[in-house]
Amino acid sequence: MIRKELVAASAEPLILSLLARGESYGYAIIQEIKTRSGNRMGWTDGMLYPVLHRLERKGQIKSRWAEAENGRKRKYYFLKKDGKKALEEHDEHWAMVHAALSGLRKERYV
């Protein structure tokens, strides 16, 4: 299982990235992340919803209730302008850290 600090650090970027493809809702997001990570990321609903609420509080995403075909109520989340901006920042930061790490990897002699 992937280390929890890494899971924590990637949570917001992953969610924002997912929503950048179009709106989605909690349960579906969890499934998607599980699939994408080959079940290596131990996400539970108890971990996801607080993040969604936080992102909404920060104004990066917004939600609307909607009824699915099957009659269930779902809370759909979608990206706001600030969310797009935040996502770009995330991308930049990840690229930087990734560059630092892979730069070092090449220099290793162990």
Added chain:
Amino acid sequence: MIRKELVAASAEPLILSLLARGESYGYAIIQEIKTRSGNRMGWTDGMLYPVLHRLERKGQIKSRWAEAENGRKRKYYFLKKDGKKALEEHDEHWAMVHAALSGLRKERYV
């Protein structure tokens, strides 16, 4: 400045990567990270030493006191076998998360 969750998540891999090039000591590590990140990673000594101690407690690195040319005492850290293993794991995890993120990036239409 880079988000602190990301800084936290990258701390151990970065330190281990640095030490994989050869032994080093606290102060030098901080300088190196600052340089590598283009001063975007706000590391202080108060943040580094606990991580070093933790890594040592986990048996991934080891330390020895030594006198530098200038007469100062330095605590040099170097990688142990477990540290090398941990580093490989870190690499794998980062690759996975990075793949998930960049995979998503390509699918975005926002």
Added chain:
DNA sequence: TTGCATACATAGAGGAGCAATGCATTGTTG
């Protein structure tokens, strides 16, 4: 009607980060 998948939500214990602070030495500048 039992059980499973779907679906959202929060309380609170536990843990981790890091700012602040402390100590000591060397080199440098005025």
Added chain:
DNA sequence: CAACAATGCATTGCTCCTCTATGTATGCAA
């Protein structure tokens, strides 16, 4: 030679956050 900057290691404790455990509710299939 006094004062300051840079070097160098270390810990305390407040605060913030995570994530486990738990709760609620519905649709559907066996």
